[in-house]
Amino acid sequence: MSLPHALLTALCEKAGSGLDLARRFDKSFGFFWSATHQQIYRELGRLEDQGLIQSETVPSARGQKKIYQLLPPGYDELKRWVPLEDEPTPYRESILVRLRAEAALGPLELAPTLRRRLEVHRQNLAAYLEIEKRDFATSNGTRRTALQKLILTCGIRSEAGWIECLEGALAIIGDD
Amino acid sequence: MSLPHALLTALCEKAGSGLDLARRFDKSFGFFWSATHQQIYRELGRLEDQGLIQSETVPSARGQKKIYQLLPPGYDELKRWVPLEDEPTPYRESILVRLRAEAALGPLELAPTLRRRLEVHRQNLAAYLEIEKRDFATSNGTRRTALQKLILTCGIRSEAGWIECLEGALAIIGDD
DNA sequence: ACAACCATGTAAGTAGTTACATGATTTA
DNA sequence: TAAATCATGTAACTACTTACATGGTTGT
Numbered sequence: 001m002s003l004p005h006a007l008l009t010a011l012c013e014k015a016g017s018g019l020d021l022a023r024r025f026d027k028s029f030g031f032f033w034s035a036t037h038q039q040i041y042r043e044l045g046r047l048e049d050q051g052l053i054q055s056e057t058v059p060s061a062r063g064q065k066k067i068y069q070l071l072p073p074g075y076d077e078l079k080r081w082v083p084l085e086d087e088p089t090p091y092r093e094s095i096l097v098r099l100r101a102e103a104a105l106g107p108l109e110l111a112p113t114l115r116r117r118l119e120v121h122r123q124n125l126a127a128y129l130e131i132e133k134r135d136f137a138t139s140n141g142t143r144r145t146a147l148q149k150l151i152l153t154c155g156i157r158s159e160a161g162w163i164e165c166l167e168g169a170l171a172i173i174g175d176d
Numbered sequence: 177m178s179l180p181h182a183l184l185t186a187l188c189e190k191a192g193s194g195l196d197l198a199r200r201f202d203k204s205f206g207f208f209w210s211a212t213h214q215q216i217y218r219e220l221g222r223l224e225d226q227g228l229i230q231s232e233t234v235p236s237a238r239g240q241k242k243i244y245q246l247l248p249p250g251y252d253e254l255k256r257w258v259p260l261e262d263e264p265t266p267y268r269e270s271i272l273v274r275l276r277a278e279a280a281l282g283p284l285e286l287a288p289t290l291r292r293r294l295e296v297h298r299q300n301l302a303a304y305l306e307i308e309k310r311d312f313a314t315s316n317g318t319r320r321t322a323l324q325k326l327i328l329t330c331g332i333r334s335e336a337g338w339i340e341c342l343e344g345a346l347a348i349i350g351d352d
Numbered sequence: 353a354c355a356a357c358c359a360t361g362t363a364a365g366t367a368g369t370t371a372c373a374t375g376a377t378t379t380a
Numbered sequence: 381t382a383a384a385t386c387a388t389g390t391a392a393c394t395a396c397t398t399a400c401a402t403g404g405t406t407g408t
Contacts (some may be wrong), residue, residue: 001270002268002270002273005270005273005277006273008277009273009276009277009280012277012280012281013280029276030267031267031272032267032268032269032272032273032276033267033268033269033270033272033273034266034267034268075281078277078281079281079284081274081277082274082277082278082281082284082286083274083284083285083286083288083289084289085289085292086270086271086274086289086292086293087270088271088293088296088297089268089269089270090210091206091207091208091209091210092178092208092209092210092265093208093209093265094177094178094181094209094262094263094265095262095264096207096208096209096327096330097178097181097182097185097208097209098257098258098259098262099323099326099327100185100205100208100323100324100327101181101184101185101188101254101257101258102258102323103319103320103323103324103327104185104188104189104320105188105251105254105255105258108255108258108259109259110258110259112259113259113260113261113262116261116262117262117264120264121264143279143348143349144279144280146348147275147276147278147279147345147348147349148276148279150275150341150344150345150348151272151275151276151279153341153344154272154337154341157337157340157341158334158337161330161333161334161337164333165326165329165330165333168326168329169323169326172319172322172323172326173319173323
């Protein structure tokens with residue numbers, strides 16, 4: 001439900017085209033709000049209809065690019081939204097459902113699936129640590145960078161948590 | 177997308193009515209797959225149509241209860257599903273979007289919202305620790321209880337992670 | 353010429369949310 | 381007798397996913 005505000009935030013940081021945004025959502029931005037390019041294009045259209053952002057068609061490179069930028073009303077909307085009450089995202093983790101079913105139904109060859117997930121989270125962790133080293137090497141900068149670093153730390157902690165959880169599960173179910 | 181399998185797992189553990197399941201999903205089960213009663217009733221209907229579960233209408237207490245139980249085909253379907261490839265749930269955390277916007281737009285009275293979220297996660301953590309103390313006091317039981325404990329530990333770690341993250345954010349933005 | 357990529361979309365389907373409806377039974 | 385709780389649903393809506401469409405440009 002906060003896709004529009006995620007996009008406004010991204011555009012506030014830097015103007016860009018739909019594809020630019022899709023790429024940012026695939027990388028760093030997508031850690032806290034993932035979205036596909038279809039969602040992004042549709043939502044950019046809505047935000048422009050509402051007068052919160054503005055596009056400029058640029059006949060650059062290949063095809064035609066539409067560079068979006070934040071307008072003052074979009075700025076205001078974002079400021080209004082930020083301090084609103086916030087509910088935790090409903091938790092839905094299919095891997096934990098699988099583990100619970102495995103607990104109830106006995107050995108079911110779940111180990112390969114767990115190992116694949118483990119590999120994914122190890123790679124995520126490595127990527128986040130790389131970003132931390134590259135972008136936040138120098139300790140405490142501004143309030144802004146401190147907050148950005150905190151968000152990254154949150155992601156690092158999350159990935160580390162998954163790794164511990166999955167290693168623990170593999171230790172219990174063994175190699176089936 | 178795994179609501180049907182979450183329900184099959186819950187019914188595999190113990191038969192029950194729609195309301196029973198809704199209550200279980202509000203408590204322990206909901207930690208790894210949350211669902212509202214509307215979703216649950218609809219999905220139970222579908223699962224019965226597919227012949228995976230069976231209901232027996234019991235004229236008990238108030239109203240009429242429909243007790244569902246897992247049928248052999250439901251059992252088989254669950255066994256088939258457990259070891260399938262599993263993708264991480266797309267990450268969507270509006271509070272992190274708010275923090276990122278706060279980083280970009282300067283002080284915006286976000287502290288009260290952060291404190292409310294912090295309180296939620298402290299209560300969740302306390303509840304999980306209570307369950308751990310109550311249900312998993314004795315160390316290593318069966319494989320089954322070891323897995324259930326692991327899932328709980330995963331939840332404890334997640335809540336502890338949020339608490340650290342939110343305390344860190346409050347330390348940076350102060351009391352606005 | 354053809355593959356790979358840039359760039360923006362449409363269409364159809366599934367999953368989840370929000371609001372409301374219904375009726376019975378216990379408790380105050 | 382009114383409120384709270386048990387118990388099961390329907391209807392309408394929004395968000396997200398999956399598959400496909402289109403057309404231009406660069407590199408081989």
